[in-house]
Amino acid sequence: MELPGRGVIRALEVGGLSVSRGGRTLFAGLDLRIAAGEAVALTGANGSGKTSLLRAVAGLIRPDAGEVRFTGAGGTLEPEEARATSLHLMGHQDGLKTGRTAREELTFQARWTGASDAAVAAAVAQLELKPLLALETRKLSAGQRRRTALARLFASPRPLWLLDEPFAPLDAKWRSRFGELMALHLADGGMVVAAVHDPLPVPARQAAL
């Protein structure tokens, strides 16, 4: 899995980040640093701000204070561009339209994130999605939908994965399989920040919120 060269994130630095939702401060002065090849498991009670932290890193939530900095080979990157080209955000929702087939949705998500058709085919093989492709996404189970959505991580290689409880709907086989794929991603210099309740299947630092 070759990561794209231009504007690639080599490290993520979160400094003094404070986020509040609905007038309640979720966390304040949060510092986090991740370099290439590292994984961080965000843990914390429900409502402690794991999702908000991921969304703040992705630039969808504006923090009250602090900053998120992306560093590439040549120094600090322009955040907008770094986010658009080198991170994947996988939320609770899979972003699949119910009335469309898995193939249509997967193809759109992958193309939108810049994947080639060959890369999509490879990701389909990796996640064994072939038998699901012709089905409407409403007919898929939660785990199958999650696998379909995860395919874009592999079809369009980007260094930083922001994952919000990625394992929740997956069965035992796919938890361990996705763990192996995550380990490969890290070995390639990727980074993973995952909000989880169970330990990550790869060596990871804990960050408690």
Next chain:
Amino acid sequence: MSAFLTLYRRELELAWGRGGGALLALGFYAGVATLVPLAIGPDPERLTAVAPGVAWIALALSALLSLERLYERDYEDGTLDLLALGPVPLTVVALAKGLAQWTAGGLPLALAAPVAALVLGAPSELAPLTFVTALIGGLGFAFTGGMGAALALGARRGGVLIAVVVLPLFCPPVIFGAGALEAMASGLNWTPGFAFLAAYSLGALALCPFATAAAIRNALS
């Protein structure tokens, strides 16, 4: 550019595909246009007088129908996150969605408008202008409507809210579009109304994507 086309094509598929939003809008359009003679009586003279106006009222109402689908579904199922983090700015996303909305909904409605006007007894030489004004007005409806849809994101009873936000913005195209038709029917100069209609729609095309993008960003945060 390829990202723009990818999104545009997907939006068209969503509008035309299973669910048949555009056909529904056409059916709704026919329904509204049919109600008018039932409400004001079948007197041909009276109907001929109101035909262009009715065609425009039905257009504005039909344009409201698919607005709730435009951003709300993407917001609910998480697609909007993906679009916000995509290769093009949200303004371009709003532009692609607005143009697809126009193609999928505005174009069929523009084709139906002269038919409805003729059925109600409008003179046949009005048909080409009815089509062209409806098509241009549809562009304004798609973009001002998209802005309203983005502003209503996440609100309960969003569909009604969209209508309340957007209908005042639909007034100028209705005034200028129906006005141009009225002027032509009575042998007056119709170009000023037509020019104002085109100016309004082009203004909406140029400005609304920015407001839409800001509203989406606000809804996501």
